[in-house]
Amino acid sequence: MNREADRKPVIWAVSISRLKQLFHAIIPTYAPVANIQLIERGFDEAVQELRQRMKTEDVDVVVAAGSNGAYLRQHLSVPVMLVRVTGFDMLGALIRARKISDRIAIVTHETITPELEQFKHLFNLPIEQRSYLTIEDAEELVQDLVNEGIEVIAGPGMVTELAEKAGIRGVFLYSQGSVREALDEAIGLVQAGHIEEARRARLNTILLHLNEGVVAVDMAERIQSINPAMERLLGIDTGMAVGRPLSEIAPELSLRRTLQKGIAELEGIEIIGTHTVVANRIPVTEQGIQTGAVLTVQDSAAIERVDRNLRMHYRPRHFIAKYKLSHLLGNSLSISRARALAEKYARTDATVLITGESGTGKEILAQGIHNASRRRGRPFVALNCAAFPETLLEVELFGYEEGAFTGSRKGGKTGLFELAHLGTILLDEIGELSVTLQTRLLRVLQEKEVLRLGSIDPTPIDVRVIASTNRNLRDCVKQGDFREDLFYRLNILQIELPPLRERQDDLITIAACLLDNAWRRLGLQGSPQHVLEPLLPLLRSHDWPGNVREMESVIERVAVFCGDLGQNESPDPLEMRLIVPELFVEDAAAGEAPAGPQGLRSTSRNAELTHILKTIEECGGNQVEACRRLGIGRTTLWRKLKMLGGDAETGKQQR
Structure with missing residues (x-):
């Protein structure tokens, strides 16, 4: 029986408002199934205390509500389950509020409830519905509602306390039902995690023992068992190996450090005779006590064959954004403003339109926005709209059902919008999209759902859209090449990246970073400063029509040709003209003699x-x-x- 799966979940309930009274009433009823502790702290104080306690105590999930819960979710490494306002909570709060006054407002954290909006308009109810993000937002919002004549505010504990301080009535929005629902979800999350962890441990142990070569040792490193593949690799038989220390037979495969430290060492590269193998060293524990270790090895040639086959037969779908906003180099006013806008835009889910010349870093900025948003860790899918013909692009974006057309894949194909669900999709070169696909894209943006080719059932999606282009979309709209309504759907939040020629203050910073990166990729030692210094006047005088992408290719070329220079040796100017002739075009032209008085x-x-x-x-x-x-x-x-x-x-x- 797995002890981790049987352990009761440890949950910390956090609140500084009226919600703690509900926690006090409910927590005792969960004693048989969970260890729940109430921590009466909020925001930064809660973060400090929880981090301190986590150094010595185990916790599986934190449960909190409203802005306090959102703050904890951003600053803690453990899962934070939020207490959600239910429809029952809304209805109960409205009933209690109507007994006090008809001038009612409902205030919730982060988002308003669409169903309540429909209910309000359907029955013509004079109810204001507002949302807030921070304490400051809540304070300002409550004061605005008081100024508008609102007499009762239904909301979380902090909001109701603010309302009563402002001289009006507050109705607490949460109920025992919503708190129980959050606690039940937290317990379910922990139990599912325990079961999954136990299952994964069993499967991993089995799979690790099925690698090409396996040997198990006791705490004295004496071989207890060895499989035939390992015997062939070491050139021995079972009778010679069992009972002998592994280090005597194969010193390069020693397990002594694993036995001493009790720490797994995975994917180490070892050479045994003429074979290069990948070795995994894993301690073996029984009932919490280490009893030995297992060594598994795989022939690197076999791994390479499998990797080639996988790359040939399957297209990987690991949509990960690897860049952050800090990767957008430079400290000029224009690029600093672009980064600041991106950080602000990352807090929302609104569509972003990034404009700028080719090579200015539009995709880096898009990935940075994704990684700074709440969607980080979710898929980031990028598609160049100019790289596919129209029919293929439609399939890539929206997918198709089985049998949608001749030659379609069995089982159909998932489109990129569906693959980006809960994450971000970047539509690069959006200005190259055909008018037909613009119409389909507009519907996806409006309806938040995708219709595969050959399907009649739309699929709901939750995707943040970022579009980028080097074209002037307003001019495209005037020329009839781009739908005006789609332009307004895309141009909600806009960032323009300046060309490199307008960022003279950033040239040295970018060039130095690119040269350092190229230096490391080539395995060169020392600093490349002696190569960079003579280049600076040329870099400043060049227009950089290809922007950072052009500079990267120029710097890479310089690094390749100048990598063997000594630290005190500068590049030869004549040789530099041959290496990077584009940097000398203006000088060469200026040195030409005119054909006559007016050349x-x-x-x-x-x-x-x-x-x-x-x-x-x-x-x-x-x-x-x-x-x-x-x-x-x-x-x-x-x-x-x-x-x-x-x-x-x-x-x-x-x-």
Whole structure:
């Protein structure tokens, strides 16, 4: 019998409001099935006490309600089960509130109840329904309701206390039923976890013993059993091995450290003769006492064959966002503002539209928003809308039912929207979507459900949508290439990533980081600073039309060619021209002699300067407006005026 599965769940109920009275009344009734303790703390004080207690005590689940529960869920490593407001709670609170006054408001944490909204409109009830996130939100909300003439507020304990402090009546929203429901769910969660853990332990033990080679030893490292595969690997027979220390037969496979420390060591790489094997060292315990250890080995060649077969026959579906907002390098004002907006947007589930030139880091920003949101740990699915033909893209996005078309897979196919359920989907290059698919996407955004090809039953989904594009969608709408209603559905929260040429302050930071990364990937020792220093003037003068993606390729090339230079040795300028010729294009052009008094390059430079100066004049000297019309940044405008012979301060031609 597994002791972990039979242990009573340990639950800590946390509350500082009227909810603790319900906990006091209910907890004794759960004594036969759970060990429940009430902790009368809230928010940061609760986090501090719980963390301190967890150092010496075991806990399976924390149960709390409202903003206090949401705060604990964000700051604790253990599961936090929230006490939810039920329909019965709502009805009971409304009945009690109507006995006091007709001017009623119901305040809940985080979200309002759609069913109550429908009920209110159906029966024409003058009930206000509001929600809050933080204590500050609740205080402001209660005061607003008082100012609007509300006389009774039904809500969580903290809200009712605020209402009574403001001079109106408060009706507590939770009931014993909702508290019992939360405790029952917590107990069920723990019991299911215990059962799953016991089952997994049994299966893992069996599977580990079925690897290619297995040997078991006692606490003196004497071999107790060995399977034929291990005998063949070591070139011995059972009669020679049993009873002898493993370290004498195969020192490289020693289990002494595992026996001493009682800690498993998994996936170690060992060489036995001509074989490279993956070794797992696992302590064996019986009734809580270590009695020996098991060594399992697998031939690396066999693992590689299996890996190749899996990659050939199955497409992995591990949709994980690996980037955080901190991976968006730079400290310039524009990129700092983009990161700040992303952090704010991550707190919501509203659709985000990310715009910017190719290579500016739109997907990194999208992954960062996902990892900073409540959906982190859930799927992050990214799709480039320009990478598929229309028919294939429709299948990828929405999936299909079995038999939907000739050649369809048996059992059908799950679309990316369904695979992203509870997570985030990134629709990259959304501006390339056909008008037909725009219509289908609009319906998904509006209805929150997906209809597979060949199906008549829609599938509800909970997906946060992030779209990105390097096109001007407003212009696409004007040209009839993009649906206006879809644009407004996507353009709820917008972030524009600036091009690299407008982030001069970030060039050195980004280049240094990219070079360090390239240095490590190539296995090079020391600092690459001696390579970076001569590059800086070239990096600053280049326009970077490919943005960070272009810089990454340039830096990678430099690292490959300059990796064998000594720490005090700088790259040769002539060789650098061959390695990264794109950084010398402007210098080469500037050094060309004109064909005559008015050479071709001189003519083009003068024409460009004339166009820039004319635009500035049309804008009344407003360089910001001129930049908008020219489609360039302030830094680029300043540099072009200096390079072309204009006055960067006045925007006029120098005489």
